[in-house]
Amino acid sequence: MTFAEIQNQAKSDWDSLYHGQAPHILIGTATCGRAAGALSVVEAFNKELAKRNAEAKVAEVGCIGLCSLEPLVTIIKPDSFAVCYNNVIPQVVPTLVEGYVLGDDPCLDLALGTLGGGEGEAVYIPELSRFEHEHRLLLRNCGYIDPGNINHYIANGGYSSLAMALKMEPAAIIEEIKSSGIRGRGGAGFPTGRKWELCRQAPGETKYVICNADEGDPGAFMDRVVLESDPQQVIEGITIAAYTVGAHDGFIYIRAEYPLAIERLKLALEQAKNLGMLGDNILGSGFSFDIEIVEGAGAFVSGESTALMYAIEGRRSMPRARPPHSVKSGLWGKPTVLNNVKTYAYVPLIIARGADWFSSLGTEGSKGTAVFALAGKMVSTGLAEVAMGTTLHELIFDIGGGIRSGKKFKAVQIGGPSGGCLPESMLRTPVDFDSLHKAGAVMGSGGVIAMDEDNCMVDTAKFFLDFIQKESCGKCSTCRIGTKHMLDILEDITAGKGKIEDVDLLVELGEDIGGGSMCGLGRTAPNPALTTIRYFRDEYEAHILEKRCPALVCKELIAYYILPDKCERGCEHCVLACPVEAIGSTEKGIKVIDQTKCTKCGSCQLVCPPEYNAVVKLSPPSLVPAAGAKDKG
Amino acid sequence: MEELKQKLSDILKPDKKNRRHLIYLLQAVQQKSGYLSKEAMLAIADFLDIPGSTVYGIATFYNQFRFTPLGKHPVKVCMGTACHLVGGKLVLEAMARELDIEVGGITPDHEFSLDRVACVGCCALAPVVVIGDSVYPKMTPPKVEEALVIIKPVSQEQSEKQ
Ligand SMILES: Cc1cc2nc3c(=O)[nH]c(=O)nc-3n(C[C@H](O)[C@H](O)[C@H](O)COP(=O)(O)O)c2cc1C
Numbered sequence: 001m002t003f004a005e006i007q008n009q010a011k012s013d014w015d016s017l018y019h020g021q022a023p024h025i026l027i028g029t030a031t032c033g034r035a036a037g038a039l040s041v042v043e044a045f046n047k048e049l050a051k052r053n054a055e056a057k058v059a060e061v062g063c064i065g066l067c068s069l070e071p072l073v074t075i076i077k078p079d080s081f082a083v084c085y086n087n088v089i090p091q092v093v094p095t096l097v098e099g100y101v102l103g104d105d106p107c108l109d110l111a112l113g114t115l116g117g118g119e120g121e122a123v124y125i126p127e128l129s130r131f132e133h134e135h136r137l138l139l140r141n142c143g144y145i146d147p148g149n150i151n152h153y154i155a156n157g158g159y160s161s162l163a164m165a166l167k168m169e170p171a172a173i174i175e176e177i178k179s180s181g182i183r184g185r186g187g188a189g190f191p192t193g194r195k196w197e198l199c200r201q202a203p204g205e206t207k208y209v210i211c212n213a214d215e216g217d218p219g220a221f222m223d224r225v226v227l228e229s230d231p232q233q234v235i236e237g238i239t240i241a242a243y244t245v246g247a248h249d250g251f252i253y254i255r256a257e258y259p260l261a262i263e264r265l266k267l268a269l270e271q272a273k274n275l276g277m278l279g280d281n282i283l284g285s286g287f288s289f290d291i292e293i294v295e296g297a298g299a300f301v302s303g304e305s306t307a308l309m310y311a312i313e314g315r316r317s318m319p320r321a322r323p324p325h326s327v328k329s330g331l332w333g334k335p336t337v338l339n340n341v342k343t344y345a346y347v348p349l350i351i352a353r354g355a356d357w358f359s360s361l362g363t364e365g366s367k368g369t370a371v372f373a374l375a376g377k378m379v380s381t382g383l384a385e386v387a388m389g390t391t392l393h394e395l396i397f398d399i400g401g402g403i404r405s406g407k408k409f410k411a412v413q414i415g416g417p418s419g420g421c422l423p424e425s426m427l428r429t430p431v432d433f434d435s436l437h438k439a440g441a442v443m444g445s446g447g448v449i450a451m452d453e454d455n456c457m458v459d460t461a462k463f464f465l466d467f468i469q470k471e472s473c474g475k476c477s478t479c480r481i482g483t484k485h486m487l488d489i490l491e492d493i494t495a496g497k498g499k500i501e502d503v504d505l506l507v508e509l510g511e512d513i514g515g516g517s518m519c520g521l522g523r524t525a526p527n528p529a530l531t532t533i534r535y536f537r538d539e540y541e542a543h544i545l546e547k548r549c550p551a552l553v554c555k556e557l558i559a560y561y562i563l564p565d566k567c568e569r570g571c572e573h574c575v576l577a578c579p580v581e582a583i584g585s586t587e588k589g590i591k592v593i594d595q596t597k598c599t600k601c602g603s604c605q606l607v608c609p610p611e612y613n614a615v616v617k618l619s620p621p622s623l624v625p626a627a628g629a630k631d632k633g
Numbered sequence: 634m635e636e637l638k639q640k641l642s643d644i645l646k647p648d649k650k651n652r653r654h655l656i657y658l659l660q661a662v663q664q665k666s667g668y669l670s671k672e673a674m675l676a677i678a679d680f681l682d683i684p685g686s687t688v689y690g691i692a693t694f695y696n697q698f699r700f701t702p703l704g705k706h707p708v709k710v711c712m713g714t715a716c717h718l719v720g721g722k723l724v725l726e727a728m729a730r731e732l733d734i735e736v737g738g739i740t741p742d743h744e745f746s747l748d749r750v751a752c753v754g755c756c757a758l759a760p761v762v763v764i765g766d767s768v769y770p771k772m773t774p775p776k777v778e779e780a781l782v783i784i785k786p787v788s789q790e791q792s793e794k795q
Pocket residue numbers: 183184185186187188189190192212213214215216217300301302303304305306338339340341343519520521
């Protein structure tokens with residue numbers, strides 16, 4: 001089949017879904033949708049449609065990025081609006097089938113909005129104002145096409161860039177990528193065109209391309225969503241890279257914690273191969289290339305490029321000193337290009353729409369868009385894609401909807417364990433490689449985690465150092481011993497055993513570790529501690545000087561207390577919920593916590609009915625009134 | 634050893650007889666048996682013709698591998714950033730308390746094992762627990778108990794039928 005024939009076939013498959021006679025029901029079944037119960041919604045639809053003998057089809061799609069609104073269902077009707085419904089549960093499925101699939105009632109009380117997009121346009125929901133702030137390139141098809149059907153990707157322009165690239169001189173492709181100004185999305189921001197050029201120029205017959213899908217930042221999930229929702233764009237990008245540098249074997253290194261992404265990627269590779277987009281003599285060009293999936297075995301440091309290559313070789317993933325750079329001597333000593341999932345996914349767009357178009361987006365030093373995973377205390381958590389240079393404020397408040405439950409914003413953690421915590425005063429910082437670096441954070445992976453007044457900055461620094469210290473490969477002592485030392489100090493501070501000199505010692509250690517470690521893991525490991533000290537020094541001082549955790553998080557510095565005049569007396573919720581039987585009753589029925597037994601699990605506070613709200617946390621624990629005073633209530 | 638190699642023959646196939654497949658082989662064996670026994674690691678070493686210490690060195694380097702059996706319902710509590718911020722640790726402690734085992738342990742009836750995991754990519758639904766193949770979103774200590782009660786009777790019925 002020629003590429004034009006493949007395109008025609010894809011188009012008719014696509015048209016049958018979106019422009020057919022029967023209604024279509026799209027259900028988001030990426031990992032986040034599934035966690036929210038999407039599969040039971042799929043089942044409920046299938047059952048109800050069969051029962052009603054309705055002529056309608058159910059299609060599983062990826063994630064549109066609105067994770068907190070999952071499960072999301074869209075009903076597409078031939079001559080009407082496509083209506084999107086959020087937080088759908090199986091119980092409302094009969095109503096939706098009766099109302100909009102079979103009837104003309106769009107069930108507006110259950111609807112989120114209408115779904116637009118497709119045919120080259122990015123998916124959007126006009127009723128949600130956040131879409132006005134977004135600029136979706138990589139996410140354009142996510143939640144709109146069936147990731148398990150390559151025809152959907154092709155019908156929306158997919159693989160035409162590969163067809164075009166195979167007719168171009170590799171040097172011309174490199175020129176295009178270089179002048180687009182794209183920098184790698186894996187964190188370090190190395191210019192992609194330059195990397196490809198160096199690898200192409202490196203002597204040697206055998207070369208490799210690798211896609212880094214390790215996504216090790218424990219709080220980021222952009223790569224997962226891209227792979228689960230529109231995997232073909234990544235495969236197309238990798239294939240163009242392979243043609244450009246002259247590689248015939250490629251690897252996708254993906255973390256094993258993403259089983260659904262692996263499954264969908266396997267299917268996508270198989271479909272690409274069947275259509276001749278991979279394998280021998282791709283699209284009749286004479287160029288042959290194949291991709292193998294390698295599952296990671298769970299080590300954060302494996303995401304570092306030299307370590308990742310050792311992991312593929314079946315060795316311990318310990319980074320090595322450079323030079324030699326991987327573009328000259330990488331996997332099995334051969335010239336190798338390694339890029340992040342998103343970096344590859346931009347490539348087909350740059351080829352199709354041109355370098356000038358790409359470089360017109362973004363800022364001077366950072367071109368294009370950036371995909372962020374919004375998590376933490378934001379109202380709408382999920383994925384967002386914005387032009388580089390958008391401010392953190394816009395990202396968190398206009399797209400993320402601000403902080404939930406009426407709480408106050410405290411900090412945003414950006415860039416994962418290598419990144420930093422920025423306070424409110426830094427929210428005007430534009431998100432691009434250089435501005436974030438200046439603020440002490442990093443673009444890193446793209447995890448954006450909002451924190452409110454209930455989050456402790458010292459505890460957050462401790463959390464990241466604990467993670468890093470466990471994940472340090474141990475090769476260089478600066479990182480191995482240094483991060484342990486920093487962690488010990490932070491543990492002391494959060495336990496109320498800190499000394500005021502410790503804060504400056506942390507800064508000094510952090511600067512030494514940052515300067516003296518061999519790889520990026522150690523070099524960036526102190527960032528969470530350094531930024532929290534820089535912007536939230538008062539919290540460190542409260543822990544050390546007053547033995548008080550202002551956010552009421554650090555266990556050793558808090559106590560749970562039942563306010564006697566708020567306790568309802570008759571209710572036994574807290575008593576039953578306490579796992580260690582630490583709650584007793586006074587003669588008057590007021591509940592009292594035995595502080596010597598309490599493990600501070602917080603269950604009593606969770607179950608205390610909101611109308612009483614009698615359980616509070618106090619810090620320092622010495623604020624709890626002494627026994628004997630308790631009967632006065 | 635020969636008996637074990639026989640048992641693992643669907644994994645230790647000739648096309649995988651290459652040092653680069655070591656991690657894959659460890660993953661496949663763990664997938665099949667739930668954990669890596671000393672004997673299984675030695676069988677892999679023998680198959681690839683490399684020292685047992687090399688196999689052990691790799692297996693202990695990566696977080697994914699475990700050296701004790703997995704429960705029938707493996708419980709993984711997410712300890713990623715998003716989950717940490719909203720009380721993931723309290724959920725882990727509640728799970729350990731309810732199951733009465735430590736992280737990395739298994740209940741005496743082999744029903745549940747407990748591990749921590751760094752982010753399963755559902756941060757928007759934090760805190761998250763994964764039991765078997767199912768993801769449990771927005772967990773709290775009281776919900777831990779509920780989830781376990783729902784799972785346990787089901788599996789007991791199943792084993793009674795067997
Ligand atoms: C400790 C550590 C972990 C990393 N983890 C990842 C990761 O999970 N995914 C990723 O794409 N890059 C990761 N990187 C960055 C890679 O080393 C590399 O710079 C990147 O994958 C190159 O691709 P790019 O040019 O497309 O950004 C990590 C780096 C370090 C030091």
